[in-house]
Amino acid sequence: MIRAGTIQVNGQGHLEIGGCDTVELAERYGTPLYIMDEELLRKNCRRFRNALQQSYPHGQVIFAGKAFLVLAMARLVGEEGLGLDVVSGGELYTALKAGFPAERLFFHGNNKTGTELAEALDAGTGRIIVDSMMELEDLIALARQKGKKAAVLLRLRPGVEAHTHEYIQTGQEDSKFGFALEEEALTAVRLALSVPDHIELAGFHCHIGSQIFQIEPYRPAAQTMLRFMALVRKQTGFVVSQLNMGGGLGIRYRSSDNPPSIEAFVANLATAVTQAAEEEEFPLPELLLEPGRSICGEAGITLYRIGVIKEVPGIRRYVSVDGGMMDNIRPALYGAGYEAILANKADREGVGTVTIAGKACESGDILIDESFLPPVEKGDLLAVFSTGAYCYAMASNYNRNPRPGVLFVRDGKARVAVRRESYEHMVALDM
Numbered sequence: 001m002i003r004a005g006t007i008q009v010n011g012q013g014h015l016e017i018g019g020c021d022t023v024e025l026a027e028r029y030g031t032p033l034y035i036m037d038e039e040l041l042r043k044n045c046r047r048f049r050n051a052l053q054q055s056y057p058h059g060q061v062i063f064a065g066k067a068f069l070v071l072a073m074a075r076l077v078g079e080e081g082l083g084l085d086v087v088s089g090g091e092l093y094t095a096l097k098a099g100f101p102a103e104r105l106f107f108h109g110n111n112k113t114g115t116e117l118a119e120a121l122d123a124g125t126g127r128i129i130v131d132s133m134m135e136l137e138d139l140i141a142l143a144r145q146k147g148k149k150a151a152v153l154l155r156l157r158p159g160v161e162a163h164t165h166e167y168i169q170t171g172q173e174d175s176k177f178g179f180a181l182e183e184e185a186l187t188a189v190r191l192a193l194s195v196p197d198h199i200e201l202a203g204f205h206c207h208i209g210s211q212i213f214q215i216e217p218y219r220p221a222a223q224t225m226l227r228f229m230a231l232v233r234k235q236t237g238f239v240v241s242q243l244n245m246g247g248g249l250g251i252r253y254r255s256s257d258n259p260p261s262i263e264a265f266v267a268n269l270a271t272a273v274t275q276a277a278e279e280e281e282f283p284l285p286e287l288l289l290e291p292g293r294s295i296c297g298e299a300g301i302t303l304y305r306i307g308v309i310k311e312v313p314g315i316r317r318y319v320s321v322d323g324g325m326m327d328n329i330r331p332a333l334y335g336a337g338y339e340a341i342l343a344n345k346a347d348r349e350g351v352g353t354v355t356i357a358g359k360a361c362e363s364g365d366i367l368i369d370e371s372f373l374p375p376v377e378k379g380d381l382l383a384v385f386s387t388g389a390y391c392y393a394m395a396s397n398y399n400r401n402p403r404p405g406v407l408f409v410r411d412g413k414a415r416v417a418v419r420r421e422s423y424e425h426m427v428a429l430d431m
Contacts, residue, residue, distance in 0.1 A: 001341055002252055002385040004298035005040030006409075013347035015301075015383050018409025022303055022343040025414060026381050029405060031305040032323035034392050036068075036417070038076070038410035040299040041388075045080035047262045048291055055270035056287050062106055064247050064292025065091050067389040072408055072417035073296070074098035083126070085290050089116040096123055106244075106290075108155075110176050114138060121148050129153045129205050129244075131178055136188055136199075143198035152192065153205040153244055154178075156185050158224040160208045160217050178206070181228055189232055201238070203285060204229065207246030210293060213259045218245065219272040226276035233282070244288035245269060251297040253386045254339050262294060293389035300388020302328065302404070303343060306380045307359070317354045319376050324358015325365040326398040328384070328391045332364045340371050343383040348374035356382065360399055392418070397426055 001007075010016040014023045018037050026033060048061045062083035065074070069091055075098045077084055083104040086092045095105055102124040109116070110131045117139055120128055130136045130152045143150050155178035179185040192201040208221050222245065229240045250259040260268070270287065277284050304321035311317050330336035340356060342348070350372040358365035367384065395403045405420035 001346075002255060002298065002339060004252070004385070005037040005043070007037070007301070007385075009346040013345065015341060015343035015346040017301060018414070019412030020409045020414050022301075022383060023381055025407065025409075026303050026305070026343070029407060029414075029416075030420060031303050031381070032321075032327050032404040033303045033420075034327075034387065034404050034406045034418075035301050035303065035414075036073075036296070036388055036406065036408050037299040038408045041073075041076060041296060042080055044262065044291075044295040044299065045077065045082055048266065048289065048295065049081060051263045051266035052270070052287070052289060055267045056274070057284060059270075059287035059289065062104075062244075062288060062290045063295055064290045065095070066393060067292030068296045068300070068393055069094055070392070070406060070418050071098045072406075072415075074100045078104075083288075085292075089113070089119055092116070092119055092123065092125070102126065106153075106288075110178075114142065117142055118146070121146055121150060127151050127153055127202060129155050130188070130192075131155050133179070133184070133188055133191075136191060140191075140195050140198055144195075149198055149200055151200040151202050153203050153242065154185065154188055154192070154201070155205045155207075156181060156225065156228065158206045158208065158221045160221045160224065181224065182231060185228065186232070186235060189236060189238070193236060193238055201240075203240045203242030203244065205244035205246065205288075207290070208248060210248050211250040212248040213250045213257070215260055215265060215268045218269050219276075221245065222269070222272040222276045223279070226273070226280045226282055229285070230280040230282050239283065241285055242288060243273065243285040244290065245273065247290040247292055247294070249291060249294040251293055251386060251389070254337050259294075262291075265294075297389035298386050300386070300391065302384045302387040302391060304382045304384070306376060306378055306382055309376060309378060317352070318357045319354045319371075319373075319382075320357045320359060321367070321382055322359060323401075323404065324360040324367060325362060326358070326360055326401045327395050327404055328358075328367060328387060329394050329396070330390060331367055332362070333394075338368050338384050338386065340368055340373070340382050340384045342374055342376065343381040345374045345380065346383075350374055356384075359401075397421075400426060402426060 052059045063077045087108045103126040106127045157178040308320045356368040402421035406418035
């Protein structure tokens with residue numbers, strides 16, 4: 001069992017999180033149900049912030065909202081003093097609706113629409129991360145039209161491949177994200193610097209991937225970025241003030257996973273940037289980090305009610321739950337692995353391996369291929385660990401299943417962060 005944050009087994013033998021009995025939560029709020037450990041969310045925000053303060057002279061931690069963004073999470077991130085990375089008009093709207101300070105927003109995306117760029121400008125978004133020459137040209141025209149000035153970072157491809165699934169590698173040469181080094185990126189720099197009334201070039205951004213356990217790839221990425229920053233200084237005289245190294249720190253999805261600690265990750269990245277700056281004789285830029293999954297991933301669990309149990313003699317035993325790929329697409333999308341326990345039998349030893357199947361009409365809707373559990377009965381409550389990142393964010397209404405609700409739990413109290421969808425919600429926009 002992955003014992004993260006406040007997760008424990010209580011005196012009744014039930015799984016507990018945030019001081020709340022998960023069996024009672026399931027009975028009160030229904031299943032499937034996402035539950036977020038608010039204490040762990042806040043603790044992880046502070047660990048990142050404190051680690052950066054201790055490791056580097058000046059920097060910012062920016063939560064990557066794509067991992068999990070609802071009004072309650074935006075407010076929590078704001079209260080903890082972090083910035084917020086948004087990647088769409090919808091995420092921007094959510095952040096502003098939550099009262100998040102616009103000057104602490106960073107707007108990403110490889111294909112921002114004209115409407116989204118206009119919304120970001122009108123809101124006074126702190127940084128727009130420009131992803132292509134076409135976007136830079138569009139932003140200049142829009143800023144000129146509106147009589148505004150946009151502060152930007154240019155996203156670069158450092159040519160570094162992180163050791164992770166190919167679907168979540170983002171820093172390699174063949175990527176839909178960012179400017180190629182060096183000619184294309186230099187052209188973008190010169191264009192940005194040519195319109196100082198409408199574009200403020202604050203710095204550069206890179207992101208090499210997600211769910212990364214090895215710190216080593218960040219060193220060549222930092223060296224590449226500082227080398228380019230020194231080249232920009234030599235070619236144009238412009239000295240970049242900000243360097244955003246993205247995020248990517250992995251989490252434990254299974255007990256055997258062993259990612260670096262937040263503190264080790266930040267310290268090593270800060271050292272890599274510092275050493276690269278020394279090698280290039282470049283003044284230390286402000287260092288920006290964008291953790292997402294590593295803040296919210298292990299803070300979440302998902303509860304399911306077990307239904308049909310089906311034996312395929314000599315092959316496997318299927319245990320079906322009342323959710324599936326519609327509330328956790330990651331196993332079907334790129335083979336993500338998870339661990340689970342029976343929340344109502346959390347103190348019992350496992351006796352056999354079963355396959356956890358979802359209820360979607362897809363053969364590939366398997367949440368966990370092999371899960372070692374106590375004797376399973378219909379009506380038992382299954383808790384899947386480390387579902388706080390990308391599960392709610394990627395949830396769908398496939399097969400016209402309503403999306404689950406989200407609870408924040410802390411100190412024995414639960415509050416509804418997102419209401420469970422009803423059938424009426426699903427047809428509300430149908431004509």
